[in-house]
Amino acid sequence: MGEKPLQTSIATSDEQRITVRGADLTEELMGTLDFGEFFYFQLTGEMPTDSESRVFNTLLVTVVEHGITPSVIAARLTYDSAPEAVQGAVASGLLGAGKTFLGSMQDVAEMVQDGVSRIDDGEPSDAVARDIVAAHDRLPGFGHPEHDPTDPRTERIFDILEAEGMDGPYLEFIHDVQDAAEEQFGSRPLINATGAIGVGVSELGLDPLVARGIALVSRSAGLVGHLNEEAREPMARGIWDVVEENVDYRGEP
Amino acid sequence: MGEKPLQTSIATSDEQRITVRGADLTEELMGTLDFGEFFYFQLTGEMPTDSESRVFNTLLVTVVEHGITPSVIAARLTYDSAPEAVQGAVASGLLGAGKTFLGSMQDVAEMVQDGVSRIDDGEPSDAVARDIVAAHDRLPGFGHPEHDPTDPRTERIFDILEAEGMDGPYLEFIHDVQDAAEEQFGSRPLINATGAIGVGVSELGLDPLVARGIALVSRSAGLVGHLNEEAREPMARGIWDVVEENVDYRGEP
Amino acid sequence: MGEKPLQTSIATSDEQRITVRGADLTEELMGTLDFGEFFYFQLTGEMPTDSESRVFNTLLVTVVEHGITPSVIAARLTYDSAPEAVQGAVASGLLGAGKTFLGSMQDVAEMVQDGVSRIDDGEPSDAVARDIVAAHDRLPGFGHPEHDPTDPRTERIFDILEAEGMDGPYLEFIHDVQDAAEEQFGSRPLINATGAIGVGVSELGLDPLVARGIALVSRSAGLVGHLNEEAREPMARGIWDVVEENVDYRGEP
């Protein structure tokens, strides 16, 4: 008897039991783990230590909220147009987690994991860092339109990594990249929050895709908070008004 | 000098500070609150008590995972087609959080909050419950295609509500609705996990929209875990194959 | 040998042939039908007459474009954040096709198809119209925030229905609803473009879901045009700026 064509290691269920990574959801996990710990367990199949829990929860908290961002604007407008489908408004906002903003967490994690792997294979770290800077038109994880001279979230994440004994090779390497970028561009670019989260995910031993996943889970929560406010105190029509007042139609073509 | 046309109470930022509900994100919240606590704080502006934290985190954990559901299938297929845009795959899966499955949490919360408000205004609870049963074609929060005779997640949530002293009027009322439904239909329908979450959200004093929000945040995490597995051990092409093998084209019309 | 569990009448393919509703896609349809005609054929399995083609194409053209709408704003912001995933930007804009704006086409089509069916069963049309007005908090297909005293698109659609001999019972009935609404509210509400499209879809014998589908296909095209402009002459950052300048953070709670 052959095995079935589709395989998963994550979860299964029957009439009275939901099993996640070999554990009983209701008996062993609900009420015992906080959400961050459960997410870590679902991803890895391992219970986080207290340090892993604190770091992973911190990464999840970092980008929940940054005020009235483009993704919040998109979500609020979509909610106003389709209030019966909150899932659509949240999806609308999440779709902005791409290369320009939040999605870059994945690129950072790939970059530092690739870099550290090359260093582990014997390449000198400064050469690897210079290579990586040269290979990117736009270095993920660096720079910010508002925060200056540092991104305060980065400082905080790096302090917590250190406090929890997770200030390892990825944290060191992103500073090598920062040095190489300064050498290349003549000024020292700041490491932004997506850079710090890419490092944190890597120090936790997680895949780059999880870094983008953290952005998505965090932003989902942030968007739900904004939609809950929108339902009580709407600003979507006001947004539309201020945009319309500022648009000129220039005629053809 | 007039005030600006758009108002928010959630968050703002400047060069060196992100402020959420009056607190400094990096100094006061990151590293101090777990993700569930932070989400609660962003929603309400109030720090959760230990009991509120445990209940809210439990609600967030409950529906992260239920194996290979339709939303997981949609997300995995979308990821296979567009692996460069993980946000699209997650959005694709979230869009299923509608009336049939997870979105019903919002309907349950509306139902019990409406019911308790009528009881508070002096209507007898059994009459209100009968009214509500009669008014619905399909009672949200009851029944499950797989779990039988109870949904184990419901038991666990209700136990935790009781242990944390939050077994209040909404929990009582959903049992009144269950009684009325049994009277009406001749058999006792089980309260499913979405029903229990709708009750839990109401006991926490949160709006019905937050109940759907919990579904969305939870499922985001679940989907990220599945996409992380899909990236390493794909099943999307296998899903497509088993579906195709089972489809007949019947010709026109 | 039993039949397969999944059945479709729409399309199938093999190595050298794609069959749609019994016709050969490449030999019989491509180059012969315009897009509107092909869509009609895919939906119904029937080749449209010239009149049906003109009406269906007109309905598809009607709501492609209305300037810088909320769905366009959402799509442009999403594109700026994730330019590598144009599909996400279009999806983000489409998710606003809900109850408030474009999605109401489906509600109108349901309303007039239900009304005409009751009239066909012998109820007097004015009574049915009054019933329907009374049953709705917000009558779909009536009123417009900008157009006044008529929606010019409605006039045009109704003229074309008449010119093509498709001014049937649904067109008559929406005017009955308009009369009943005037009687009820004391002023005559205008029939907007979504109302006219709901009528047009019904005169073509199509299901209400197709009315929302027309909105989605039309808006997809409109959004693609805006994103193509956004790629060359961006306004997304400018939108964000004008919104930010107009937002006040009111602090907690």
Added chain:
Amino acid sequence: MGEKPLQTSIATSDEQRITVRGADLTEELMGTLDFGEFFYFQLTGEMPTDSESRVFNTLLVTVVEHGITPSVIAARLTYDSAPEAVQGAVASGLLGAGKTFLGSMQDVAEMVQDGVSRIDDGEPSDAVARDIVAAHDRLPGFGHPEHDPTDPRTERIFDILEAEGMDGPYLEFIHDVQDAAEEQFGSRPLINATGAIGVGVSELGLDPLVARGIALVSRSAGLVGHLNEEAREPMARGIWDVVEENVDYRGEP
């Protein structure tokens, strides 16, 4: 008095007029242009010739339908979960228009437009083609999992381009790329429908983004047809069943 910060050339509206690219929507465009022609006009500001109309409509028809594809599966599952939000089901299906399948039209158009531009600058076409083949891990627009030895849609599009006098440099260049690929890989890869559409868009003088846009508009229509069938003759639960029957849970990790 300065100009407003946001500029568009596409459309504007007032109480009684919607203006698209300088034309009156209701007076000049509705009832006169078919949907494909209108979309072309909205994109370019120019009325298509008969040849341009035939080619553009053909490109729009090509990928509306290919049976039960991953995007159709995702959309049908999403509709079953959230039938109240058809827009979400369509969005869910569109989100698969990425690098692997339909989104590659944009990559093809970029590739041939870049190639022809280099040839126009004096580089020999065979060298450019070899360069391009070498630069891609996976050459967009070539190969198909089902069609063999040719993609019948490609033949048809190329015939129509020729019949309409639009068999220009992009069509020639994609054959150079095909030659270079044959030289490189030892076997001649077929040009698939996305390759042919990327060529067609380029021959029409349109931007690469429009090629992906055509995929999205076409698929929107295809998905609406499938959802209309799903509403009458559902297969979503059957899809879930056949998938579940074929999944094994392997336990941790």
